[in-house]
Amino acid sequence: MSQAAYGDYQDYAWAEPHTYARLGRLISQNTGIDLVLPALPS
C-alpha cells in the first residue's frame, strides 16, 4: 500500500498492526480469498 494512501489512515485505530492483521484474516475467512494484505508502511 502506498504511503500516501496509508497516510490518511495511520492514526486510525483500525490501522493498528494487530487489528489490521486480524481484519485481513477475517476477510479471508468470509470471502474465501487467499488475501495477502499489503504491508503497512513503516
Add this chain to the structure above:
Amino acid sequence: MSINPVDIGAALIAAIGGQTSAPPVVLDGPLQRLEGGFDTDTFLVSFASAPHDWPARGVLRLYQAGTPARRAKAEAAAQRVVAAQGIPSAGVLMQGDDLFAAGGDPTRPFMVMEFAPGGTLLSRGLRPSPFFFRMMAVMANLLADLHQLDPEPLRREFKSAGLDPHALGPDRRLDATRERLRGADAAGLLRVSEWLETQRPGEDVLQRSVICHGDFHPLNILVDQGRVSALIDWSNVSVAPAEYDLAILCLIARHGPLELLGPIRWVIDLFRGYLMRRFDAAYRAASPGTKISSATTRCIAPSWP
C-alpha cells in the same frame, strides 16, 4: 495544520454572525476541546450571548480540511430527521460549508449542535452499577427504534439540502469502496472489492431498507442518568437493510481495535460474547418484524440457538 482554538472561536463568531440576524455573539471563555471522532475536531462552546433560541452551550464539530461540504450537510440532515421522529440526537443549530470562509482553501465544513449531557454508553456501562446489565438493552432498544423509522423523510431532507438521496444506498457505498481501494494501490484488496460486487443486495433485500446509523457502537451513544441523551456521529448514515447496522456493530464489537479502550480493554474482551448475546436477545424482542439473515445472526451471537 492545527489551528488555535482562539482563532476557531473568532471564526465561529463571524460565521454565526453571517448566518443569523442576532446581536453579536459573545463567547463565555475559550472553546474546550472534546474527545471526538477520528477525522473531526470537536469543541464545547459556551455563549455569554447567543442567538435567541440557542442554548447557553453548544458543540462545534469541525471537519478536517478538504472534507466535502456534503458530508456536514448529510450529517445535519440525518440529525434533523431522526430528532424530529423521536430519536435522541443533538439538535442542529447551524451548519456551514467552511468555517474559515474568508481564506478557506481547502475548506473546513462545520456544524454547531446542542450540547448533549452525559458520557458514552461504554464508560457509563462499565462503572460498577446495575447499568452494566441494562446497557445492552438500552442500546438494542435505541437501534430498534431507529430501524422502525420511515426512511422517506430522510430521502426528502437530502433532496432539499441539495444532496443526492441515492447516496444513502449501499450501491454508492460499494462504488466508493472500490474507488478508494483503487486509489490505495492495494492490488490484493481489489479482489475483495470484486467479491463485494458479487454480493450487491438484490431488490428483494433492498425493499426492507431502513435508516441505518452506519457506525452504531457504544462510543457513539451518550447516556445521562441511565437514559440515552444522544446518538452521535451520523457521518455514515445510510438507507439499507437493518442487517447493515447489525453487521457493523458485530464487526466493531467482536473485532474492533480494543487498544482504543486502554486499561478497560480486558473487561470488554472478557465479556464481549456475553454482551452481544444480551444485545441480540433485546434487539429481537424490540423488533420482532425485522428479518435478520442467518449469517448476521452467526456473527452477532454465534453460540445463540
